[in-house]
Amino acid sequence: xxxxxxxxxxxxxxxxxxxxxxxxxxxxxxxxxxxxxxxxxxxxxxxxxxxxxxxxxxxxxxxxxxxxxxxxxxxxxxxxxxxxxxxxxxxxxxxxxxxxxxxxxxxxxxxxxxxxxxxxxxxxxxxxxxxxxxxxxxxxxxxxxxxxxxxxxxxxxxxxxxxxxxxxxxxxxxxxxxxxxxxxxxxxxxxxxxxxxxxxxxxxxxxxxxxxxxxxxxxxxxxxxxxxxxxxxxxxxxxxxxxxxxxxxxxxxxxxxxxxxxxxxxxxxxxxxxxxxxxxxxxxxxxxxxxxxxxxxxxxxxxxxxxxxxxxxxxxxxxxxxxxxxxxxxxxxxxxxxxxxxxxxxxxxxxxxxxxxxxxxxxxxxxxxxxxxxxxxxxxxxxxxxxxxxxxxxxxxxxxxxxxxxxxxxxxxxxxxxxxxxxxxxxxxxxxxxxxxxxxxxxxxxxxxxxxxxxxxxxxxxxxxxxxxxxxxxxxxxxxxxxxxxxxxxxxxxxxxxxxxxxxxxxxxxxxxxxxxxxxxxxxxxxxxxxxxx
Numbered sequence: 001x002x003x004x005x006x007x008x009x010x011x012x013x014x015x016x017x018x019x020x021x022x023x024x025x026x027x028x029x030x031x032x033x034x035x036x037x038x039x040x041x042x043x044x045x046x047x048x049x050x051x052x053x054x055x056x057x058x059x060x061x062x063x064x065x066x067x068x069x070x071x072x073x074x075x076x077x078x079x080x081x082x083x084x085x086x087x088x089x090x091x092x093x094x095x096x097x098x099x100x101x102x103x104x105x106x107x108x109x110x111x112x113x114x115x116x117x118x119x120x121x122x123x124x125x126x127x128x129x130x131x132x133x134x135x136x137x138x139x140x141x142x143x144x145x146x147x148x149x150x151x152x153x154x155x156x157x158x159x160x161x162x163x164x165x166x167x168x169x170x171x172x173x174x175x176x177x178x179x180x181x182x183x184x185x186x187x188x189x190x191x192x193x194x195x196x197x198x199x200x201x202x203x204x205x206x207x208x209x210x211x212x213x214x215x216x217x218x219x220x221x222x223x224x225x226x227x228x229x230x231x232x233x234x235x236x237x238x239x240x241x242x243x244x245x246x247x248x249x250x251x252x253x254x255x256x257x258x259x260x261x262x263x264x265x266x267x268x269x270x271x272x273x274x275x276x277x278x279x280x281x282x283x284x285x286x287x288x289x290x291x292x293x294x295x296x297x298x299x300x301x302x303x304x305x306x307x308x309x310x311x312x313x314x315x316x317x318x319x320x321x322x323x324x325x326x327x328x329x330x331x332x333x334x335x336x337x338x339x340x341x342x343x344x345x346x347x348x349x350x351x352x353x354x355x356x357x358x359x360x361x362x363x364x365x366x367x368x369x370x371x372x373x374x375x376x377x378x379x380x381x382x383x384x385x386x387x388x389x390x391x392x393x394x395x396x397x398x399x400x401x402x403x404x405x406x407x408x409x410x411x412x413x414x415x416x417x418x419x420x421x422x423x424x425x426x427x428x429x430x431x432x433x434x435x436x437x438x439x440x441x442x443x444x445x446x447x448x449x450x451x452x453x454x455x456x457x458x459x460x461x462x463x464x465x466x467x468x469x470x471x472x473x474x475x476x477x478x479x480x481x482x483x484x485x486x487x488x489x490x491x492x493x494x495x496x497x498x499x500x501x502x503x504x505x506x507x508x509x510x511x512x513x514x515x516x517x518x519x520x521x522x523x524x525x526x527x528x529x530x531x532x533x534x
Contacts, residue, residue: 029154042304051086065107068223071298074105079080083268092125108144145180156385165198181221192216223262261296318376330366345394349377387414399423492517
């Protein structure tokens with residue numbers, strides 16, 4: 001009943017290895033209770049079997065309810081019908097014929113209530129004063145006291161009828177949970193504070209004024225001279241006229257998900273604890289089993305599931321997990337296959353909890369209640385080679401990890417991010433616009449080709465205007481008046497001059513040289529003059 005689903009972590013479970021902390025609604029309108037058939041079980045009654053069920057109630061029971069001072073029990077079946085057993089002096093066990101589509105039940109001390117899926121309330125047993133108001137509608141929760149009844153409406157208001165404790169005060173607004181006892185009532189507001197009314201301060205009975213300091217309330221109970229508040233952290237605080245009206249923490253109660261009577265507590269691990277201010281001894285049966293709900297009155301009642309549970313935890317924003325076979329409960333030694341499926345942008349990392357491994361899929365051998373967590377990590381691969389990881393594309397930029405350019409404009413997603421743009425920005429129209437209507441300083445393709453051709457022609461026709469020289473001008477660097485003469489004595493003389501120029505066009509003599517060549521052959525030879533570097 002107290003199944004909690006986080007916005008970050010999704011529990012994909014059969015029966016959960018641990019019960020989850022109850023939560024307190026904070027938004028209005030409130031919703032009518034939904035039926036979760038994963039949380040059904042068989043009914044166990046103790047210690048007074050004479051007021052127990054006269055036949056097997058099966059294991060499809062969804063909710064149980066008994067009044068802290070009452071001796072009858074209501075049972076809501078998964079099919080929306082109601083059973084009742086125990087003391088029937090006022091007809092409180094005579095369930096009206098044809099009662100169906102029930103989503104919630106509440107046992108008063110000598111009367112019974114049922115809430116139907118259409119928001120209507122049905123009352124049977126003792127009627128003290130007026131019965132259910134004819135105009136009552138949009139009810140999301142009910143509670144039964146000694147001779148009065150309460151109904152919580154979707155707008156957070158409370159309607160009461162019957163005896164003392166039925167008329168809520170003006171500050172009973174934004175209510176999200178209600179509780180009725182003898183002639184007094186309690187309610188939790190959406191901010192976690194508690195308001196009470198009725199004979200709560202009666203000098204002969206009652207709990208006394210509600211002390212300051214109660215916060216984060218998620219559950220209520222009470223019996224005799226004490227009231228109890230379950231807080232969101234699983235601890236319980238109490239107050240009462242005995243021994244005084246001060247608020248105190250019940251030291252032996254922790255990790256509680258539900259409280260009932262005076263005082264039974266259901267822990268997250270399905271165990272039931274007992275506490276008494278007088279030091280009474282617990283009557284909780286040993287090996288009660290896997291308890292998922294409790295109620296306490298003349299008899300104590302529990303919903304118990306047979307078998308063991310498997311809780312699979314994963315972050316639904318990063319992936320999902322399949323579970324085969326998927327069952328409400330498993331037997332010890334049974335095999336279960338779990339397969340972690342990462343979402344796009346993530347990859348599977350490992351399993352932790354019941355088994356620590358990177359194997360996926362994984363076969364588990366169930367041995368007692370088990371919890372396993374699928375862990376995912378960012379996928380740093382780059383499927384489309386655009387410079388962005390799959391994780392960055394999906395999680396950071398919301399782009400397509402399988403497209404080089406999400407917008408198909410030929411500019412890679414990674415390049416856009418480098419330039420400070422979103423990969424979702426389509427630059428295609430902008431590029432086309434530049435090509436057809438270039439802005440100042442930019443040219444389209446045709447203009448570029450024309451300008452390139454014209455520029456080449458200009459340079460070829462007048463290279464000196466651009467600081468360049470023609471091939472002939474370069475060749476002239478090697479030309480000079482070099483003449484090899486042979487005189488009548490067969491003596492060779494090399495005559496040459498050095499020319500100078502400042503522009504490679506106009507040259508003037510710089511210096512003239514004559515170099516005799518000795519020991520030259522007299523028949524035939526070829527001479528080549530070249531410069532020799534130092």
